[in-house]
Amino acid sequence: MPAKRKTLNIGITIGDPAGIGPEVALKALREIHDPALRFVLIGRKKVLETLYGDILPDHVTASGIILPDPMPDLPVLCDVNCAYPVPEPGQASALTGAESKLYIDTALELWKAGNISAIVTGPVHKGFIEKSGVPFTGHTEYMADYIGEKFPFMMMFSPKYRVLLATTHVPLESAVRLVTKERLLQVISAGFKSIKAIDGGNVRLAVAGLDPHCGDDGAIGTFDMRITKKAVEEARAQGIPVDGPFSADTLFMPEKWAAYNLVIVHYHDQGLIPFKILAFDEGVNVTMGLSLIRTSVDHGTALDIAGKGIAKYSSMVEAIHLAASLAAV
Secondary structure (H helix, E strand, O other): OOOOOOOEEEEEEOOOOOOOHHHHHHHHHHHOOOOOEEEEEEEOHHHHHHHHOOOOOOOOEEEOOOOOOOOOOOOEEEEOOOOOOOOOOOOOOHHHHHHHHHHHHHHHHHHHOOOOOEEEEOOOOHHHHHHOOOOOOOHHHHHHHHOOOOOOEEEEEOOOOEEEEOOOOOOHHHHHHHOOHHHHHHHHHHHHHHHHHHHOOOOOEEEEOOOHHHHHHHOOOOHHHHHHHHHHHHHHHOOOOEEEEEOHHHHOOHHHHOOOOEEEEOOHHHHHHHHHHHHOOOOEEEEEOOOOOEEEEOOOOOOOOOOOOOOOOHHHHHHHHHHHHHHHO
16 A cells, blocks of 8 residues: 655745635635645634635634644634734735734744744735834845745746746845855856755756846957856756756746756846746745745735735635645655
8 A cells, every 4th residue: 555645834924804715715625625734824813704704614623832733624713813903905905914924933933833834925925024013024044044044935826937046135235245146156056956856857957147138248248258158057067957058038048948957147136037927826935045935926926906805816726736845855
């Protein structure tokens, strides 16, 4: 008989309670059924019952930090209780920002205690978390700092298109300073290990150039000759199958991009603009380089449609599936 799969606890935060995070999380949980997975929904029961009682599954029951539910394929709710008023959908504020950070902190404490194997995060509003008095440039950096690890990477993943960022949520003028040959080599190596674990078998990576046309042999700039090309050459010498640098204005043509398991870029918008054009509904944000497994939807809080019942939830479904796959490795 085949060995019984170990039950994995997957934590799912609902994001900003005024955004579409609660809706997409609940819709995803109604669709996914896997007896080897237990989903731990992390949010405030009063918010879910007040705003989304019509789609809150009857079998999602409140639970403490210890998860006693005898039916591991049924979701449980880790009720993050707080005294904030229940917000109106679409009306995010410093209070909803503070509440969404409480959900993240709770998820991280559950993970540190060994109660969950991976975290899937709903969308938060960075500006309102900042206004609540906490520096917050994004989940990636916040979670790395919370668990005391220094080098997180951000990958956007879909079945067909994947892009890994050498820098994350930093000003563009800082990105050039931060991308050293050593940093780029580190990103290529981490990307190779992660994508091989996801895809298995033979994989191939590509690296975009920073400058237009990779600097045109020095006519525009020398960065890609001095930094990007050298990093690619050293990665190849280590046995990593990677090509580049390629001019970003042609690398992201769908046919060329799909020929690679992963494309590595220098800065946030260089990769996320083409990714969101081609894979927005099914895209997943993956944090790499940490001991923590974390995936997320690739969209924001969508305050303009919050509470209307029309939010697409395919990205949350893909994020949950990918988190479970990575946790099972």
